[in-house]
Structure formats: structure tokens, C-alpha cells
Amino acid sequence: MTKRLLALLLIFNAAFLFASQNRKVLLIGIDGTRSDAFQLANTPHIDGLLATSTYSYDSWHTGITMSGPSWTTILTGVQWNKHLVTGNSFSANDFTTYPPFPTLAKQVYPNLNCSIVAEWDPLIDNITNAGWNRAIKARDESTWPTADSAIIELQNPDLDLLFVYFDSVDMRGHYTTFSPSNPIYVKAIEAVDSAIGNVLDALYARPTYAAEDWLILVVTDHGGTSFFHGGNSVEERQMWWIASGSAVAHQQITKADPGTYNCRSNLVYDTACVDLPLLKNSPTHPDVAVTALHHLIYESGINPETKTEWNLDGKSWLLTPTGIDEVGMSGTFFVYPNPVAEELTVRGLQYAVEKQIPVELFSVDGKKVWSVTPTANTIAINVQNFAKGIYLLKVGTATKKIAVE
Ligand SMILES: [Zn+2]
Structure with a gap:
């Protein structure tokens, strides 16, 4: 060069x-x-x-x-x-x-x-x-x-x-x-x-x-x-x-x-x-x-509609991509790819970082199989050693179904 x-x-x-x-x-x-x-x-x-x-x-x-x-x-x-x-x-x-x-x-x-x-x-x-x-x-x-x-x-x-x-x-x-x-x-x-x-x-x-x-x-x-x-x-x-x-x-x-x-x-x-x-x-x-x-x-990842510090009255009319869910009363998060074979990315966790809300994975029988308290807006979860099947990803009160294949 x-x-x-x-x-x-x-x-x-x-x-x-x-x-x-x-x-x-x-x-x-x-x-x-x-x-x-x-x-x-x-x-x-x-x-x-x-x-x-x-x-x-x-x-x-x-x-x-x-x-x-x-x-x-x-x-x-x-x-x-x-x-x-x-x-x-x-x-x-x-x-x-x-x-x-x-x-x-x-x-x-x-x-x-x-x-x-x-x-x-x-x-x-x-x-x-x-x-x-x-x-x-x-x-x-x-x-x-x-x-x-x-x-x-x-x-x-x-x-x-x-x-x-x-x-x-x-x-x-x-x-x-x-x-x-x-x-x-x-x-x-x-x-x-x-x-x-x-x-x-x-x-x-x-x-x-x-x-x-x-x-x-x-x-x-x-x-x-x-x-x-x-x-x-x-x-x-x-x-x-x-x-x-x-x-x-x-x-x-x-x-x-x-x-x-x-x-x-x-x-x-x-x-x-x-x-x-x-x-x-x-x-x-x-x-x-x-x-x-x-x-x-x-x-x-911040949803102004639910950001409590801003206390806004309006609604957001934006479409949210597949895999998006509310994180408690504030913010949104994204999960991809889903289904996932190797590495699952969870993005939009700023609110969870601020509020120390853990990201948790549960098997369908309700057993917690993985958890972390995020310190960054985006985290990656390696699922290669997970048994294939359906898991529930929880951030606060929000739940997203994840398929590991
Ligand atoms: Zn006028």
C-alpha cells in the first residue's frame, strides 16, 4: 500500500x-x-x-x-x-x-x-x-x-x-x-x-x-x-x-x-x-x-415512550424489529439471530445497565441456565454448548422466546 x-x-x-x-x-x-x-x-x-x-x-x-x-x-x-x-x-x-x-x-x-x-x-x-x-x-x-x-x-x-x-x-x-x-x-x-x-x-x-x-x-x-x-x-x-x-x-x-x-x-x-x-x-x-x-x-436502545426520567406523554409509532420486547417500563432490546446456533447477540441494554437488571436465560421447564448483569449496551451469549430447544430470555419483566438449534 x-x-x-x-x-x-x-x-x-x-x-x-x-x-x-x-x-x-x-x-x-x-x-x-x-x-x-x-x-x-x-x-x-x-x-x-x-x-x-x-x-x-x-x-x-x-x-x-x-x-x-x-x-x-x-x-x-x-x-x-x-x-x-x-x-x-x-x-x-x-x-x-x-x-x-x-x-x-x-x-x-x-x-x-x-x-x-x-x-x-x-x-x-x-x-x-x-x-x-x-x-x-x-x-x-x-x-x-x-x-x-x-x-x-x-x-x-x-x-x-x-x-x-x-x-x-x-x-x-x-x-x-x-x-x-x-x-x-x-x-x-x-x-x-x-x-x-x-x-x-x-x-x-x-x-x-x-x-x-x-x-x-x-x-x-x-x-x-x-x-x-x-x-x-x-x-x-x-x-x-x-x-x-x-x-x-x-x-x-x-x-x-x-x-x-x-x-x-x-x-x-x-x-x-x-x-x-x-x-x-x-x-x-x-x-x-x-x-x-x-x-x-x-x-x-432507549425508547423515549417509556423512559421514566423524561416523563413523556406521547407514543412512538416506530415499527420494532422481530425479537424486540419491552424491558420493564423503559427501553427496548433486540435479539439476533433467532433461531441461533452459535452466538446470540442482545442489544439495546442501556436501561438494564443503568438499573442493574440481569439478563437471564431459562429453559422451558423454568430452570435458569445462564445469567449476567450487563455492563454494556450489547452482549453476546455463546449457546454452542446449550442443548437444542426453546429458551426464554428475560430482561426485567420482558421475555423473549429463543430457539437454539
Ligand atoms: Zn391562528
Whole structure:
């Protein structure tokens, strides 16, 4: 090997080591887009995502139908009784305890590269402790320049997360009514879809796109009725929700209106109003942060949905591979190959390491045949001397059936 080639290889290796991860997230927010108008509008670019999406046109708002609290819930993964934002002033908030999900993701992977492009300055100025590497303010309702700013961000090979936010649909609603029978409102949705087409083209044109695993989330914060929103009507609470990529199941989820969740009196949150089992089965605002976060930190084995320190309200809609099980109330682990003949790998044990939870193998008659308290996220178990047959691998309360052959 020549010295020159060796030098090139070293540079390549260094670049590889510092290259960003493959799992990436594009979050697209369209303010004030009620579900019936969204379904009626001609939105070929967003519709193009549906075949590879978990999506719903009956995702129900679970809090206050205003932008401040709604986008805060979308970004933090908790309801307003935790993040405390109840209006567009953000005057009350608890971003220290419940930061936006890029900050949580960076607790796991500090080098993640995250950008926001937003047409509404408070999303950048008032949502603090947010973890953005770059925050780009776009002019309100500018749509195309906003998309152009997003496209510039997408040309950064190291980018891991981009949130791009469009405000024009909400503004047209306020000026001309939120209604599927208002052509100005519907056309505003179509214009944003067209700009999103450009953003998606830039995403697909990334030189590294084929090797990347993008999760694309497209959501709105609330609907509207007449010239307003902030109330509890169906028109204000009915949402749509899209998560597209190979990391999610490809399915449409339909849920009947569960009724109002906006049960505040003197700013006291009445949890009796919240139908938690129903929320766990249908995509809602807190699920955006939890699903995006789960995708970004997936390789760590941490499931943000059940990580007690984060205390999030949302659900992760990521598919989990065969062999994945819950580890107690927090985290997930992976087992492969299964069936196994030589060496079984168990990965995603960070939570078990933290909590000193043993990994144990039991024979089908309940005899413990092997056990270790893991000190690393990944362990290997040599099964060559095990009798052939079925074993139960236990980590905390989670059990996985293993076939040794
Ligand atoms: Zn509005």
C-alpha cells in the first residue's frame, strides 16, 4: 500500500467516524389546517407520502387549539399540564423540565445536527432549551423562500433533523375563514403542498439519500372555524397526522371523535377528561416528538415512550424489529439471530445497565441456565454448548422466546 493511499484511507475512516448517523427526521408543520379542507385540497406531494405512512385524518387534538400550546406539545411530547404553555405568549412554560425533543436526543447523541426554519418567530424565540444548531427565521407567509431555506439546510450532509414550519394556511383562515368551502383557504393548503414538493425533491436529491433512513412527519397544530380557533369544536380539534418512512407501519388509522380534552378550569388540568387508552391507539400531538425522538436515538436502545426520567406523554409509532420486547417500563432490546446456533447477540441494554437488571436465560421447564448483569449496551451469549430447544430470555419483566438449534 502506498503512503498516499494509506493517507486517503485514514481520511476516509476519519470522515466515516465523524459522519452523522443514518436515521434522520424531517418534520413539516403546516399551521391551522383543518382535516376536512386538507382532505379536499389537491396535495399530490403530501399524498405521495401516504403509501409509506402511518397516517390519520381523524387525529384528535388533546389540548388547547392554539399555536403556542399545540406546537409546544408537538415539540416536547408532553401535554400542556406539563409544559405549561397555554397561549401564544409562552409566558408560562417549563422548557427546563420538558425541553423540545432535539435537546432530549442530544442527551443521548450530543453531536446530532438539528435545524429549524420557521415563519413564526416565537417558535424560535420563545421555545427555549430547544437544541437547534441553526434557527432560521422566515418571513411570515413567504412559503417559497421558506422552502428555499429548508432546501439549503437539506444540502448539509451532516444534517440529522430539520423542522420546517409554514404559517400561510392559518393566516388565510384568519383573513378569509377556515373552511373547506373557502377556495382561498384550500388554495393556501395547495400552495404549501407545492412548496413541500420542492423540499421533498431536495431531500431525495441528497447524494447520501439511499444510505439514509428518513422519517418524514407532516402535521398541523389545530383546525379552525369561521375566522378563529382556540375552542373545542370538531372543526378545531380534528387533526390529520402523517409519519412516513420504512421505520413505521404503512396503515391508515381512523378514530371516532372522543370528545373534548380541553378541560381546563382556572388552568387546572383535569386528567379525568383525557382518555389515555384511546390516545395510545391513535396518533396525537405528543406522539410527534416521541416518534421523531425514538427514530433519532433508536440505535441506543432507549425508547423515549417509556423512559421514566423524561416523563413523556406521547407514543412512538416506530415499527420494532422481530425479537424486540419491552424491558420493564423503559427501553427496548433486540435479539439476533433467532433461531441461533452459535452466538446470540442482545442489544439495546442501556436501561438494564443503568438499573442493574440481569439478563437471564431459562429453559422451558423454568430452570435458569445462564445469567449476567450487563455492563454494556450489547452482549453476546455463546449457546454452542446449550442443548437444542426453546429458551426464554428475560430482561426485567420482558421475555423473549429463543430457539437454539
Ligand atoms: Zn391562528
